[in-house]
Amino acid sequence: MTTTAVTGTTQAIKQSKPNTGAGSAGLAVKIGLGILCLLWMLPVLGLLISSFRTRDAQLSSGWWNVFKSPLDATQWTMKNYSQVLGDNQSGVNMGKAFINSFIVTVPATVIPILIAAFAAYAFTFMEWRGPDVMFVVIVALLVVPNQVALVPLLKLYGQLGMNNTFPAVWLAHIGFGMPLAVYILRNYMAGLPKAIIESAKIDGASHFTTFWKLIIPMSTPALASFAIFQFLWVWNDLLVSLIFLGRGENTILTVALQGLQGQTGQGRELIPSAGFVTILVPVLVFLSLQRYFIRGMTSGAVKG
Amino acid sequence: MAVKILNAILAIIGGIGGAMVIFWILNKLAESLKGKWEDRIKPWAFAGPAILAIAVYLIYPAIVTIQYSFANATSTAYVGFKNYKDILTDSSFLQVLFNNLLWIVIVPAMVVILGLGVATLADRLQPRGEKMSKTVIFLPMAISMVGAATIWRSVYDYQPKGTPQTGVLNAIMELFGRDPVYWYGTDKLHFNSLLLMIIFIWTQVGYAMVLLSAAIKSVPEDTVEAGRIDGAGEKRIFFSIILPQVWGTVLTVFITVLIGVMKIFDIVYVTTNGGFNTDVIGRRFYFEMFTDNNNGYASAIVVLLMIAIIPVLIYQVRHFKAEEANR
Incomplete structure (x- = not known):
């Protein structure tokens, strides 16, 4: 008796929505x-x-x-690939640029996570004056394009002799990625149960220990989402590296690929393979870690 | 090459290790203080590096940029409003503003509409089909603008008349017996700008689709059901029941794409370098700063960009405060 009634309702629902739902x-x-x-x-x-x-x-x-x-x-x-990854007549060596892209991207991804995680911890679990105002500033900075910083930074780097060095790009990416990093991590940490941190405190754990032993392991999903964001953002960036690294020995993939676009004679056949070398790593990262990427996006991340 | 890789590994370890050591030292310093002072200083030890990074790389340079915008090309003497007067009376810059306005009007709306459409339709496929089609649409999001511009050469490429065409569009032209067209140079009705926008839209639709699809899936089934019982058709249900409930997400997507479009640089720089009347603020800024070496003009352009972004910024802060109140 009950069974029929249930089947009856499900059927009624199924019939009532002919055009939506999976399948x-x-x-x-x-x-x-x-x-x-x-x-x-x-x-x-x-x-x-x-x-x-x-x-x-x-x-x-x-x-x-x-x-x-x-x-x-x-x-x-396969010659296009073997040529473009070494020294060739076009003067653009994508193999070298590939390594440079890694040198730029790995520290520019890991260091901001570390710095932002400490800050997010302080914003969420420590009692002090200032976080509220500071956090509003960080939210506002999410939408500010990083072009606002480039003219003075270029001048400053010139005076310090830092142009065309890796630390110059690392620091720039750390600074530009920081608002988003703090925002994502702090939002995530604010959702963690406060009771766990309180009990750690009662057990006599210092903030430093609580941070490393409790909060970092618990925040892995948020750390992963930001890591993918920042990795893709830095790897795919053109403007920052074009300005601070230029086209010399330290040039990265995007800048090298852009330089190759102008080729009309010899070397023109290398453009497609160079393009693929450039997009290979981000596409692989993206396909294998899509889940975390989507989670980061749905947490309301906006980057200016 | 081996030396290069070794150097790379050393540089990476040095950079990351250095950052860790700094935090360890900062913590030790804070712990060496007594009682109350330890509690007072520690938050600054934890949040200090982040605050410093933001202050040094965003806030301070932004202030200096405003200052430079009132100074001459080499930032050695103040010139008052001269830079602003110059660029705002320069007809080529006004054209740049107009081009940017076109991007702003067309791109975010198109991205939202396409994303919404794909999300609604893909939700009706079997789970496997849904996942596959979504991955395909989403994939370009991982590709750099330079990469995207390179990829689209296979569509927009132009070879002189008489030689074999290697781009899809010109092959179609040939098929109809027309002369090949240099698409990037066709600025009639800003057609070339539209072609560049298509590349950008191609990279962004997936983002809109993923966010909107998640939002549509979280619309309570009973509200849709109620509409159906009242006899609403599919169109009516979408516009009167689903759309209002995902409107917040629509705005988020719109604003994110809007910000991306306002500062767009890569695509224009790589494809036309601002030629053929496709120039935009971001490209012009780069030109004034790096090629023309005019800090005054470059800074004034960025300040105008900042002013244009203020409404978005206010919305963003308000939105955040409302969200915090609900927390």
């Missing part, structure tokens, strides 16, 4: 989304195909022509 998509929706996804990936596919084509093939026909004769081995080559 309810009609053919039109499926085809529409399918086409959109294809269009979305089309430019990437074009670049990927081009990157494996010889110079002659790239210049003599569009990338879509490979579908006419995909088995024609003469058009395919």
